[in-house]
Amino acid sequence: MRARNWELFGLIPAALLVSAGFAAVYIQRSNHLSTVSLVYGGLFLGLCVVAHIFIRVTLPYADPFIFPLVAVLACFGVVMVYRIDGATMARQQAQWFVLGLVLFAATVLWFRDYRKLENYRYLIMLGSLVLLVLPRIPHFGVESGGAYVAVHLPGITFQPIEFGKVGLVIFLASYLRDHRQALASGRKILGYRIPPLKHLGPLLVLWGAAMLALIVIKDIGSSLMFYGALLAIIYVATDRISFVVVGVLLFAGGAWYLGTHIQHIDARVEDWLHPFQYRVYTAPLGSYQLANAQFTMAAGGLFGQGFGQSMITIPGTQSQFVPFPDTDMIYSIITGDLGLFGSAGLLCVYVMFVGRGFKAAMLARDSFSKLLAIGLSSVVALQVFVIVGGVTRVIPLTGVPLPFVSYGGSSILANFVLIALLLLISDRARRPASAL
Amino acid sequence: MNNSIVRLFGVVILMFTVLVVWTSRWTVFSATALNDNHLNSLSYYASLKVKRGTIYAADGHTVLARSVKRAGGTWKRAYPQGSLYSQIVGYYFPELGQPPTGLEAASNASLKGLQSPLTNLFGSFNGTATVGDDVYTTIDPTAQKLARQLLEHAVTAYGATSGSVVAIVPQTGAVKVMYSVPSYNDNKPSAKCLLPNCSQFFNALQGGYPPGSTFKLVTTTAALDSGKFTPDSIFSGNSPVTVSGHSLENDGNASYGQVTLTDALTNSINTVYGPLGLTLGSKLMQRYMDRYGFYAVPPLDFPANQLSISGEYFGPGSCFHNKHTLLLRVTNSCVDLGRTAIGQANLAVTPLQMAMVVSTIANNGKLMQPRLVSKVVNNAGQTVRANSPQEDDQVMSSKVAGELQVMMRKVVEEGTGTSANLEGLNIGGKTGTASTGGTRNGQPLDDAWFVGFPEGNPKIAVAVELTNIENGFGGTYAAPIAAQVIKTLLAEHQ
Numbered sequence: 001m002r003a004r005n006w007e008l009f010g011l012i013p014a015a016l017l018v019s020a021g022f023a024a025v026y027i028q029r030s031n032h033l034s035t036v037s038l039v040y041g042g043l044f045l046g047l048c049v050v051a052h053i054f055i056r057v058t059l060p061y062a063d064p065f066i067f068p069l070v071a072v073l074a075c076f077g078v079v080m081v082y083r084i085d086g087a088t089m090a091r092q093q094a095q096w097f098v099l100g101l102v103l104f105a106a107t108v109l110w111f112r113d114y115r116k117l118e119n120y121r122y123l124i125m126l127g128s129l130v131l132l133v134l135p136r137i138p139h140f141g142v143e144s145g146g147a148y149v150a151v152h153l154p155g156i157t158f159q160p161i162e163f164g165k166v167g168l169v170i171f172l173a174s175y176l177r178d179h180r181q182a183l184a185s186g187r188k189i190l191g192y193r194i195p196p197l198k199h200l201g202p203l204l205v206l207w208g209a210a211m212l213a214l215i216v217i218k219d220i221g222s223s224l225m226f227y228g229a230l231l232a233i234i235y236v237a238t239d240r241i242s243f244v245v246v247g248v249l250l251f252a253g254g255a256w257y258l259g260t261h262i263q264h265i266d267a268r269v270e271d272w273l274h275p276f277q278y279r280v281y282t283a284p285l286g287s288y289q290l291a292n293a294q295f296t297m298a299a300g301g302l303f304g305q306g307f308g309q310s311m312i313t314i315p316g317t318q319s320q321f322v323p324f325p326d327t328d329m330i331y332s333i334i335t336g337d338l339g340l341f342g343s344a345g346l347l348c349v350y351v352m353f354v355g356r357g358f359k360a361a362m363l364a365r366d367s368f369s370k371l372l373a374i375g376l377s378s379v380v381a382l383q384v385f386v387i388v389g390g391v392t393r394v395i396p397l398t399g400v401p402l403p404f405v406s407y408g409g410s411s412i413l414a415n416f417v418l419i420a421l422l423l424l425i426s427d428r429a430r431r432p433a434s435a436l
Numbered sequence: 437m438n439n440s441i442v443r444l445f446g447v448v449i450l451m452f453t454v455l456v457v458w459t460s461r462w463t464v465f466s467a468t469a470l471n472d473n474h475l476n477s478l479s480y481y482a483s484l485k486v487k488r489g490t491i492y493a494a495d496g497h498t499v500l501a502r503s504v505k506r507a508g509g510t511w512k513r514a515y516p517q518g519s520l521y522s523q524i525v526g527y528y529f530p531e532l533g534q535p536p537t538g539l540e541a542a543s544n545a546s547l548k549g550l551q552s553p554l555t556n557l558f559g560s561f562n563g564t565a566t567v568g569d570d571v572y573t574t575i576d577p578t579a580q581k582l583a584r585q586l587l588e589h590a591v592t593a594y595g596a597t598s599g600s601v602v603a604i605v606p607q608t609g610a611v612k613v614m615y616s617v618p619s620y621n622d623n624k625p626s627a628k629c630l631l632p633n634c635s636q637f638f639n640a641l642q643g644g645y646p647p648g649s650t651f652k653l654v655t656t657t658a659a660l661d662s663g664k665f666t667p668d669s670i671f672s673g674n675s676p677v678t679v680s681g682h683s684l685e686n687d688g689n690a691s692y693g694q695v696t697l698t699d700a701l702t703n704s705i706n707t708v709y710g711p712l713g714l715t716l717g718s719k720l721m722q723r724y725m726d727r728y729g730f731y732a733v734p735p736l737d738f739p740a741n742q743l744s745i746s747g748e749y750f751g752p753g754s755c756f757h758n759k760h761t762l763l764l765r766v767t768n769s770c771v772d773l774g775r776t777a778i779g780q781a782n783l784a785v786t787p788l789q790m791a792m793v794v795s796t797i798a799n800n801g802k803l804m805q806p807r808l809v810s811k812v813v814n815n816a817g818q819t820v821r822a823n824s825p826q827e828d829d830q831v832m833s834s835k836v837a838g839e840l841q842v843m844m845r846k847v848v849e850e851g852t853g854t855s856a857n858l859e860g861l862n863i864g865g866k867t868g869t870a871s872t873g874g875t876r877n878g879q880p881l882d883d884a885w886f887v888g889f890p891e892g893n894p895k896i897a898v899a900v901e902l903t904n905i906e907n908g909f910g911g912t913y914a915a916p917i918a919a920q921v922i923k924t925l926l927a928e929h930q
Contacts, residue, residue, distance in 0.1 A: 236440045281475050295478050297462040298470035315484040316508035340463040344456050351452050358445050362438045370437055374444065381448050385455065392458040 003064040003430075004056045010068025011052060014075045015045050021079030024307050044078055044094055051101050055423065058108050062427035063360055069353040070404055070419055074412075076346070077330075077405035083308050084326045084333060089407060096409040100416035107420035114424045115368060121174040128167030129209070131160035132222075161222050162401070162414035165383075166421070168226055169375035172206075172233050177368045180237035206230055220255065220268065221386040221398020225379060227251050232378040233371050236361075259396075272396040292322045293332035293391050304339030311336075326407040328399035331391045346405075347388070354381045360426035373425045376418050480530050484510040488547045489568035491525055491539060493577045494612070494810065500525045500573065501540065513540070515622045520584055522622035523638040524575065524614055524808060526742075529625065537636075538622075539808060541739045543571045546812045546821070567815045574610035574810050579603065579924045586917045587617040590902050594913055595876065596884075597632060599902040600640035602791035603921055606889065606897045608825040609795075609804030611736075612925055613898070614788075616640045641736070642744045644784025645901055648870030648910065649704040649852075650885045651779030653793055653840065656701060658716050658724040660839055661801075661832035667698045667839050671708040679710040679774030687869075698843045702851035704867065706778045713777020718767040721776065727831040728803065729792050731765065735805040735828055736788065746789040748782045779868060791899035794865070794887035797844070798894035801837035803828040845891040848915075856888055856915035858923055864891035865918065867910035872903070879906035886914035888922065896925045 048071045055067060074097060082090035111117065117124065135151050150159050176183075183200070231247045259269050267285045274280050275287035275294065282288070296310050310333050311321045322329045335343040357377025364370045380403050387406075390397035401411035462470060470476060488511065491501040500521045503511040513528045515521070526538020528547075536544060549568035583601040590596045596617075603613035616639035620629045629636055637643070659665040673692025676685040686692070686706050692699065700708035713721060725731060731747045733740050748771050750762045755770035766776055775781035788806065796803040805826040812821040832840075844864035847853045852867040865888025874881040881904045889897040898921050900914040 232444055235444060236437055239437065239440045276473055276475055278475065291473075291475060294462050294470055295473065295476045297459065298467040298476075299478055300463050301467055302464055311478060311481055315481050316506065316510040321478070321481065335459060335463060340456075340460050343459050343463075347452050347455055347459075351449065354448050355445060358441050358448075362441050367437070370441075374441060378444070378448075381451065385451050388455045389458070392455060392462060394454055394458045 003062070004052075004060060006064035007055065007067055008052055010065055011045075011048055011071055014048060014068060014071040017072060018045055018075040018079060021076070021307070022082065025079070025083050044075060044097065047094075047097060047101060048075070051104065054101075054105055054108075058105075059423050059427040061430040061432075062423040063356050063430070066353065066356045066360075066419065066423060066426065069349055069356065070415075072349055073346075073353070073404035077402075077407075080330060080334060080405060081326050081407045083337075084312055084330070085407065089326065092409075093407055093412075096412045099409070100412045103413050104416040104420045107417050108424060111421070111424060114372075114421055115366070117170050118174045118177075118368060121171045124167045125171040128164040128171065131164035131167065134160045159401075159408065159410040161219075162410045163417070165222075165225060165229075165379050166376070166414055166418050169229055169233075169379055170372065170421075172230055173368055173371035173375050176233050176237040177371055180367065183234070183243070184238045184240060219398055220259070220396060221390060221400050224251075224255075224395075224398075225382045225386055225400070228382040228385075229375050229379040233375045236374045237367070237371055268396040268398070272393055275393070289323045289329065290391075290393070290397055293329050294393070296322055296332045296336040297392070300336040300339045300342075302340050304335070304337050304342050307337050309337055324399065327401055328387065328397075328406070329391060330402050330406050331388050334405075347384070350381065350384050350403075354378075357422055360422060360429055363429035364425055365429060369425045369429065373422060376422050380415075380418070483530055483548065486548050486566045486568060487511050488513065488528065489549065489570040489812075491543075491547070491571045491573060493521075493573055493575050493580075494610075495577055496572060498577045500575075501528075518621045518623060519619040520580060520615070521575070522620055523616060523636075523640070524573070525622060526739075527622040527625050532625070534625075537625075537739065537742065539571065539573065539738070541742075542737055543809055543812070546571055549815075569815070569820055570813045571809055572811045572813065573808050574605075574612060575614065575808070576603075576612045576925060576928055578928055579613045579921055580615055582924050583613045583615040583917075583921055584617070584619075586920060587615065587902075590905075590913060590917065591617055594902070594905045594908070596902040596908075596913075597904040598635075598639050598643065599900070600643065600787035601898065601900050601917065601921055602640050602787045603896055603898045603925060604791050604795040604804075604806055606795040606799035606894055607804065609806045609828075610810065610825075611806050611808050612896060613921060614640050614808075616643070616787075638742060639901075639903075640787045641734070641738065641742060643786060643901075643903075644744055644746065644749065645787075645883045645885075645903065646781075646783050646870035646872070647779040647785040647790055648868030648883065648885055649706075649709075649779055650790055650793075650866050650868035650887050650899075650910070651783065651785070652701060652704065652709050652777070653797065653844075653866050653887070654724055654728060655709055655713055655716070655721070655777045656697065656840060656843070657728075657797075657832050657836065658720050659697065659712060660836045661724070662716065662720055664716065665697055665712075667843055668696050670694055670696060671700055671705075671712065673700060673703075673705045673708055675707045677707045677711060679714065680772045684710045684774065684778075698846060701843050701866070702846045704847075704852050709778045710774040714774050716777075718765075718771070718773050721773065722766045724831065725766065727829050728796060729789060729828065730785070731763070734786070734788055734792065735826075737807055737809050737823075743788075744784075744786050746783075746785040748776065749784045750782055754782070779870060787899050787901045790885065790887050790901070791897060794889055794899060795897035796831045797837050797840045798889040798897045799837075800834035801830060801832040802834075803831050841891050841894075844888070848888065852909075852911040853886065853888070853915050855911055856886060856919040858919045861919070861923060861926070862891045862893070863888050863919055863922060865889070865915065867915060869908060869910045874904065876904070876906055881906060882908035884908035884910040884913040886910050886918045888915070888918050890922055890926060893926070895929060896922055898922055 078093050081093045150157050231244050234243045271287035271290050275291040280287045281291055312325050314321050325333050354377045361370045361373035383403055387400045387402050389395045401408050403415050487503045499516050501515050504514045506512050526540040528536040528540040546569045549566055587599040590599050600616040601613050604611055618633055618635045620634045620636050673695040675689050675691045676683045692705055733743050748764045750764055772781040805828045807823050811819050814820045841864055848857045848863050848865050853865045856863045856865055868885030870883040872881045884902040884905050887899045898918045900918045902913050905913055
């Protein structure tokens, strides 16, 4: 079967998911909802088919599984948003999905030869860093839970970090393509190969930047994401584990120091370690959200309480049992509804997605494409790890969206740019020599 | 480069495995601990959305408790009958941070409704309530109201500080009346609710009182059923006698000469029963007390923490320098067996326990487990549970029970209980006048008791207890109340 037919075939699970999900919500709410709500599901599916036709025309050789996997995640996301927030938010999410597809198409058409991005790498880096510190500008940035990750534009809240992550990965892939040989060489001291300082220097600067970002945006999760992507790209670029080991040690040291010296991060660590202490639970930046997420997951058990069963709004009030149930904490609601099996299934979809991204990297013929594909896939994997790990208390909680699933415009738009780049790489990598 | 990509993918797999393992920690391995965590208010919030079932009186239409809809799709309990049933029904206000009480606690599983796994698959969305099952009690509204009226009269007219009426159908154990003064308004349970006008303490089930001469029924049961004596056995009724080193007298220090056991019960002769207890011995007395249900949590369908055990209680320092109050069996050397046999000593007995005693005699020696709930009916009108009568113990032979019934009839006909001798009812019973040791207006205070049933037509058995009445003879104060309640209940069930 040809790749594109595989892709169309791969949309069937997404179709089933979105139909079943919307039907379930519809059945449950039929007493006060009209059939109009079912239209959103159909609309969403229609968009996926349109995107497929677009890929069929413009990227005929691209990996056939990446888009269906994204469609499954996005369809699951819109059903969850519908279930948590209702029709209005689900419609908005669908609208962001439309905009995301437009941006996807624009990226594909604009960067048909994505390698020209390399020419602008310092501009891209600078832009990304600006995006990172943007939320810190007074009256412009929004503080949420002590971290600065969002900015206010009239009528809209925007998370620039989502775009910053794509830009930084492009820069790192390009920079390390140039310096990988030099970094892998260097003199041997005590059996270890020490890279020349002039090549190592910029990496130390990057480490410093990650730490600085941690201080400036006070966001341990985002810096873990960027720094992890950096290490992944360095490792693939140089084939040397020693970089990763040194890098992890440096990050751990820096994170420990900051974790014990910055009050906000200190509080996050306290919430992470002792969420069920009454004092921590009731504190202003306390573990209320995290502990309630644990309770919701515990109620889910192995098979879940059933779709739509987890408590969102506290009865008789307007407040939410787990604050941010549709964005940061959506994983806890998914687990509460669908149980360990449901959330493990979701994580499997992410692993498959990352696997296809890595596959594209392996097939790519040039180093920049390889490193870019690795970086883009890794940053998605790391983002899932940061938010799911935060909700499940593997690491301290940082509010980042669960890619493609959480409600939120910036996340959807940025991730569609990411997908566009990944499919462009894949298309070029799998194109037969005759078609080059 | 491709080799390191493969290894990097291994790292990704590892990271996601960690996520799955941690998710399973909270969903499976630590789930029970998390569900039980004191900060976890999920079940409380879920309970707010449950429309708990209605609690009805035996007539099937008097509503004792119902759920009222409030803003935000939540429900709150309301108790239309208030203090008349509050002690039985209890209350369910989880927002107070207190556990439910009474039938609200004992029948909680029925009232909140059990969700079947099928409805859980897709579940109910916010705003859709779960509906609980309705609980039908055995309480007779007319007689319950009469009991309150009579008890409140005893408070205002005779100065009783508290009082209880318990009426049981001997053959089934169905509790028809259970009321104590003072009561409280369960729509507004409050820690400030204190004696003398208000109490959340249910005297009928939780109060321990010396049973006085009503306990002679237990002693008589032991004497007859053990085969050691008959109703016609002859005893010396002279007063005083020395029991356990102290003088024991009859009321007014009256001497009766040679009397039968029937005479001794009719005139409630202490100087017969004290020595009789010693003759029977502590093992035999203990055996019959156990059979009647003393020294055990009464088998009532009520929260165990709201039921008191009847028996011999020794306060701190009253038995070999004990530090805490002890419940001692009558075989213990601290127990004054002779005075136990006449219902004094350290006996603390609940009105429910004495109702169980008289109900056993009325039911030919068979003790039925007392019941407050008759049936549970679901939302569709189907009876999901009907409580059939449960036998607790055969306390004595039916022959002995018949002898006791005749003896008790004689108490009302010509003995201490004549004020219960209502025309045509043939009430048999036993009075009790237990000294509480206190005085008021220079007069000694007594607990007045009466237990009785209509002999020949034992469809109901009643125990009445009134606390702290000046010279409170059971025959004078308690017996008329019991007679009124019996009369009303018999008329109700013609």
